[in-house]
Amino acid sequence: MLSANLLTVGAVAARSGFAPSALRYYERLGLIEAVRTTGGQRRYRRSVLRRLAFIRAARNVGLRLNEVSDALATLPGGRTPTRADWTRLSRTWRSRLDDQIAALSALRDGLDSCIGCGCLSLRRCAFSNPADQAATGPGAAFLPALLRRPQPHDR
Amino acid sequence: MLSANLLTVGAVAARSGFAPSALRYYERLGLIEAVRTTGGQRRYRRSVLRRLAFIRAARNVGLRLNEVSDALATLPGGRTPTRADWTRLSRTWRSRLDDQIAALSALRDGLDSCIGCGCLSLRRCAFSNPADQAATGPGAAFLPALLRRPQPHDR
DNA sequence: CTTGTAGTTGAAGTGAGGTTCAGGTCAAGG
DNA sequence: CCTTGACCTGAACCTCACTTCAACTACAAG
Numbered sequence: 001m002l003s004a005n006l007l008t009v010g011a012v013a014a015r016s017g018f019a020p021s022a023l024r025y026y027e028r029l030g031l032i033e034a035v036r037t038t039g040g041q042r043r044y045r046r047s048v049l050r051r052l053a054f055i056r057a058a059r060n061v062g063l064r065l066n067e068v069s070d071a072l073a074t075l076p077g078g079r080t081p082t083r084a085d086w087t088r089l090s091r092t093w094r095s096r097l098d099d100q101i102a103a104l105s106a107l108r109d110g111l112d113s114c115i116g117c118g119c120l121s122l123r124r125c126a127f128s129n130p131a132d133q134a135a136t137g138p139g140a141a142f143l144p145a146l147l148r149r150p151q152p153h154d155r
Numbered sequence: 156m157l158s159a160n161l162l163t164v165g166a167v168a169a170r171s172g173f174a175p176s177a178l179r180y181y182e183r184l185g186l187i188e189a190v191r192t193t194g195g196q197r198r199y200r201r202s203v204l205r206r207l208a209f210i211r212a213a214r215n216v217g218l219r220l221n222e223v224s225d226a227l228a229t230l231p232g233g234r235t236p237t238r239a240d241w242t243r244l245s246r247t248w249r250s251r252l253d254d255q256i257a258a259l260s261a262l263r264d265g266l267d268s269c270i271g272c273g274c275l276s277l278r279r280c281a282f283s284n285p286a287d288q289a290a291t292g293p294g295a296a297f298l299p300a301l302l303r304r305p306q307p308h309d310r
Numbered sequence: 311c312t313t314g315t316a317g318t319t320g321a322a323g324t325g326a327g328g329t330t331c332a333g334g335t336c337a338a339g340g
Numbered sequence: 341c342c343t344t345g346a347c348c349t350g351a352a353c354c355t356c357a358c359t360t361c362a363a364c365t366a367c368a369a370g
Contacts, residue, residue: 008346008347009346009347009348010346010347019328019329020346020347021328021329021330022327022328022329024348024349025327025328025329037336037337038336039335039336039337039347039348040335040336040347040348040349041335041336041337041346041347041348042347042348060262061262064326064327065326065327066326094263097259097262097263098263100259101256101259101260101263104252104255104256104259105256107215107216107252108249108252108253108256163316163317164316164317165315165316165317174358174359175316175317176358176359176360177357177358177359179318179319180357180358180359192366192367193366194317194318194365194366194367195317195318195319195365195366196316196317196318196365196366196367197317197318219356219357220356220357221356311370312369312370313368313369313370314367314368314369315366315367315368315369316365316366316367316368317364317365317366317367318363318364318365318366319362319363319364319365320361320362321360321361321362322359322360322361323358323359323360323361324357324358324359324360325356325357325358326355326356327354327355328353328354328355329352329353329354329355330351330352330353330354331350331351331352331353332349332350332351332352333348333349334347334348334349335346335347335348335349336345336346336347336348337344337345337346337347338343338344338345338346339342339343339344340341340342340343
């Protein structure tokens with residue numbers, strides 16, 4: 001039986017937490033793949049679950065789907081990814097997380113010094129201008145990239 | 156001169172860091188307001204700058220515009236907001252930031268214990284399932300709200 | 311008074327990340 | 341064999357937060 005041990009869309013959805021529509025969407029983007037039954041239904045290998053776990057984790061760290069796609073593309077084509085492969089992919093997140101935590105901490109500490117005054121000054125307030133970017137010239141609270149919320153054409 | 160001390164769109168854009176189109180958009184949403192010249196051009200009071208600083212800071216903390224709108228709606232209608240008003244509005248961010256930092260730290264620490272094994276297990280990996288949510292039952296890496304990246308209909 | 315820069319509008323477009331729908335097909339238990 | 345629930349497709353739709361466009365007007369400096 002070649003088809004043993006394969007998962008249906010519903011099963012993968014239940015086990016991964018992604019909606020079936022999201023799984024189809026990811027397949028269109030080339031993030032995951034499935035084999036088909038003779039009737040055309042998707043059947044997933046178990047390895048898709050690890051791939052989906054990677055996708056979710058990457059999204060949580062702030063990667064966009066095309067970045068996830070780039071990362072996944074570096075996996076070896078011919079063989080099943082090893083633990084070392086996954087480790088390599090996820091190792092870069094450590095510094096990304098460190099950066100995010102540092103940025104949020106700076107924001108919080110800025111808040112601590114600011115909340116007493118209620119200033120929210122455009123020029124001086126660490127809250128609207130955490131890294132003291134653009135502190136010269138007339139105001140302009142430009143944020144360091146890590147603290148800017150994603151903007152269209154910026155994400 | 157009643158019109159002294161008022162700022163044009165361009166000036167507000169330069170000083171706040173928001174694009175003119177964003178300022179018009181915010182006005183449509185009722186987040187900010189402007190008086191008009193006889194010719195119909197916008198003229199902003201200086202207080203709009205603090206309001207915009209608040210908006211930017213709130214966005215940085217992760218609020219969506221409608222939440223920002225709700226927050227701004229609690230400002231007193233009749234008078235110019237005081238420092239105490241702004242302080243009240245921003246005080247809740249402190250715990251929000253604490254939560255975000257804690258969540259990211261948990262993710263990072265989970266990574267520390269996980270990166271050695273490269274597992275990314277759906278059930279056990281702290282990275283894909285940081286707070287050990289949905290740890291019972293068949294997998295499913297459901298994340299605590301603060302760590303979920305914003306989803307459509309979820310943000 | 312002219313000229314150039316800055317501003318006006320509503321409508322449409324963008325891009326990420328999906329979801330929903332209509333109209334049908336598949337597969338497995340009874 | 342039949343029913344029932346799961347699955348299929350492409351196209352359309354959705355939210356959020358804006359930006360871009362076209363066609364036109366205002367205002368201030370010289």
